[in-house]
Amino acid sequence: MTDAAAPLDLETAQAPAPDPGSRPPEPPEQGVRHPWGEPPPEGEATRIAEDVLWMRLPLPMRLDHVNVYALRDDDGWTVVDTGFDSRWSRAVWQRLLDGPLAGAPVVRVLATHQHPDHIGLAGWFVAQGAELLTSRTAWLMARMLQLDVQDRPTAEQLDFWRRAGMDAERLAARAAERPWNTADVVHPLPLGYRRVRDGDTLHLGRRDWRVAVGNGHAAEHLTLWSGADDLVIGGDQLLPGISPNLGVYATEPGANPVQEWLDSCARLAARAHHRHLVLPGHKLPFTGLPARLEQLAENHHSALRRLSGVLAQAPRTAVDCFDVLFRRRIGEGEYGLALAEAVAHINALAARGAVRAEGETASGGILWRGEDPVPDGA
Numbered sequence: 001m002t003d004a005a006a007p008l009d010l011e012t013a014q015a016p017a018p019d020p021g022s023r024p025p026e027p028p029e030q031g032v033r034h035p036w037g038e039p040p041p042e043g044e045a046t047r048i049a050e051d052v053l054w055m056r057l058p059l060p061m062r063l064d065h066v067n068v069y070a071l072r073d074d075d076g077w078t079v080v081d082t083g084f085d086s087r088w089s090r091a092v093w094q095r096l097l098d099g100p101l102a103g104a105p106v107v108r109v110l111a112t113h114q115h116p117d118h119i120g121l122a123g124w125f126v127a128q129g130a131e132l133l134t135s136r137t138a139w140l141m142a143r144m145l146q147l148d149v150q151d152r153p154t155a156e157q158l159d160f161w162r163r164a165g166m167d168a169e170r171l172a173a174r175a176a177e178r179p180w181n182t183a184d185v186v187h188p189l190p191l192g193y194r195r196v197r198d199g200d201t202l203h204l205g206r207r208d209w210r211v212a213v214g215n216g217h218a219a220e221h222l223t224l225w226s227g228a229d230d231l232v233i234g235g236d237q238l239l240p241g242i243s244p245n246l247g248v249y250a251t252e253p254g255a256n257p258v259q260e261w262l263d264s265c266a267r268l269a270a271r272a273h274h275r276h277l278v279l280p281g282h283k284l285p286f287t288g289l290p291a292r293l294e295q296l297a298e299n300h301h302s303a304l305r306r307l308s309g310v311l312a313q314a315p316r317t318a319v320d321c322f323d324v325l326f327r328r329r330i331g332e333g334e335y336g337l338a339l340a341e342a343v344a345h346i347n348a349l350a351a352r353g354a355v356r357a358e359g360e361t362a363s364g365g366i367l368w369r370g371e372d373p374v375p376d377g378a
Helices: 087-098 122-127 136-147 155-164 168-175 257-269 289-313 319-326 332-351
Strands: 046-049 052-058 065-073 076-080 106-110 131-134 201-204 207-214 221-226 231-235 277-280 355-360 366-370
Touching: 052 087, 065 201, 065 277, 106 122, 106 201, 122 131, 131 136, 155 168, 155 332, 207 257, 257 289, 257 332, 289 319, 289 332, 289 366, 319 332, 332 355, 332 366
Parallel strands: 076 106, 106 131, 231 277
Antiparallel strands: 046 052, 052 065, 065 076, 201 207, 207 221, 221 231, 355 366
């Protein structure tokens, strides 16, 4: 994987939030609401609940932040997600450690998933005495990618891009450049960690959290559900206003993250209530989770319907489907994520038997032909 798997901003923002302050009354069931209208300033924290703090770390990309949380226990803090490993992030963390965290030690780091903006500084905290908690797949993927440094794209990577329909000029340029490496923004990860499984109960922040695992954006993505006060730590599995990137990469070219995502939305919806206050990996905390899960699923159902309809008219490569999926111009900085998401939607349709490969372009891109449009609501 050579592009940071941050969410690709495909949706419009939700309704305006109420005034900042304490948690609002139970929201109406029909929509998503934001109890806080603004994030905490850099280096500062917002108190979400007793022993729960919300903070932000900067990201040098279009999505310019990641939310992190700190849960206070008798022995110190548990930090949930960390931001990139960069001088900027470390400086912000030092201000947080000296200020809102009041000099108490960080004794645990919980990474919701393996993407660099969420696990980048986990190893830095571990080197200072913290313990790393995450899922097995998150640890394996993050550690493998952090150790796999490439000076040039591999032959497998170039072939993956070619088959997806990347144009020859862009392919040649990428072949001659050092690709983005996870190690650029992820501190070396420890050899050992504590595994967190679906169904586990974790005692953090002086409350018990039930673990529910989601998939699609990242394998074995952890979400945490507090039974005491309706808090939910959502990571990138539960985001307001933007759709998490569902991408296929050369590491697993036949993956079907779109279907895994839809299955996860259905599974998490069974435990979701409108009263839950979701603490997401990006954007603002929100209530109205059942409505948001329905929106997240429909975003991809709709994309599949549009895509199958267009491919039934004429074959296209995955890259040729950008206009159908995103309905806006994709810039160079988003190109890799868009390619990965386009392949993911093609794979989902292929798994349903709705499209099939039908030859290649002159440059080696796979052309996909639709069999029948996906039925409305499928």
